[in-house]
Amino acid sequence: MQRRNFLKIASGVALALLVNPIRALAALWNQSAFEAIKINDAKANLGIVQEMPSNDIDLVAPDRAENGAIVQIEITSRIPNTEAISVLVENNPTALIAHFVFSNGALPQLVTRIKMADTSDIKVIVKAGGAYFSATKNVVVLENGCG
Amino acid sequence: MDNIKMRAKLTGDNILGITEVKMIMNHLMETGRKKDDFGQLIPAYFIQMVTAKLNDKIVLEMQWGTGISKNPYLTFYLKGASLNDRISVNWVDNLGKTGNGEIMVLAA
Known part of the structure; x- marks a missing residue:
């Protein structure tokens, strides 16, 4: 992976965690099993x-x-x-x-x-x-x- | 944040005894299938994840669906706790709201 792409993805992930840490945590909930x-x-x-x-x-x-x-x-x-x-x-x-x-x-x-x-x-x-x-x-x- | 009502009681010696942890959480636990007085569906609203820790170590991780009763009640049991140890609980619901509670281990 090119450095530029990596930075783009990494900053996107970091931003997502920053904006919505709860959503990131809720992803661990086993939705398919509960539904x-x-x-x-x-x-x-x-x-x-x-x-x-x-x-x-x-x-x-x-x-x-x-x-x-x-x-x-x-x-x-x-x-x-x-x-x-x-x-x-x-x-x-x-x-x-x-x-x-x-x-x-x-x-x-x-x-x-x-x-x-x-x-x-x-x-x-x-x-x-x-x-x-x-x-x-x-x-x-x-x-x-x-x- | 909604507080959790908690109690932790140690029977027997530190570390070797058994600690009983009881808690009750304040939450509507709506299934998403109930209708209000106007015939409108009440959206699902329920706790999905709960984590209990002894001091800073995770002891119990829970995933819940809509089948846990309103104002969830839970008792669990723990070995390895001592008097004055700290037990903390955190929850997250499907709307991203959180709640927590914390209590010291007392003698039974």
């Missing part, structure tokens, strides 16, 4: 090839949710070297809810609140040592929470 409607497309976009059901993942959620706008879930992975946890809801308008990556002493355990449009399985996929493991829990939703 996928089907659970399998969301999984493919997260790079999840094949997951095996595991009893070493606890997924606590209510059997019945009065209001799908707030469904509290608790996830614990006892699988050694858990690196990441993805949360998916099969019957939501878009399946992927959230993706968590743990490092530097964070334990693979969390509590959060999610929206559910309809009665559905919640599926949790754990990445550990390059392999994928899953747990599911069905929740009966009485009132749509996705509006």
Whole structure:
């Protein structure tokens, strides 16, 4: 590459970062995975090839949710070297809810609140040592929470 | 910037104990599919990325979609923290707005 061209490109990138640092950061958000409607497309976009059901993942959620706008879930992975946890809801308008990556002493355990449009399985996929493991829990939703 | 309400409690010894970090963020988390009273779609407005740090080390990186409930709530757990360590959280939403919060680790 010619020096002149390089400088032109480099200054353009620097300018873009200067003008809009947030956009540059937001580029890391996995848009294709979050916009996928089907659970399998969301999984493919997260790079999840094949997951095996595991009893070493606890997924606590209510059997019945009065209001799908707030469904509290608790996830614990006892699988050694858990690196990441993805949360998916099969019957939501878009399946992927959230993706968590743990490092530097964070334990693979969390509590959060999610929206559910309809009665559905919640599926949790754990990445550990390059392999994928899953747990599911069905929740009966009485009132749509996705509006 | 919107503040995040946070609490961090260490059970057991420094470093060896477990710190429970709880937080609640102030955000509408609109899906983009809801209509207002005039039948107009309310545009999507939701937190996309959240980063939690212990002192200056990243411990938890999160990507969220529209399926996280309004005013997001999260508890996570940490090993390796000591009393008075600093836990900080930053978020960025789809409109580029940011929020942050910071708390010291206290004894449970």
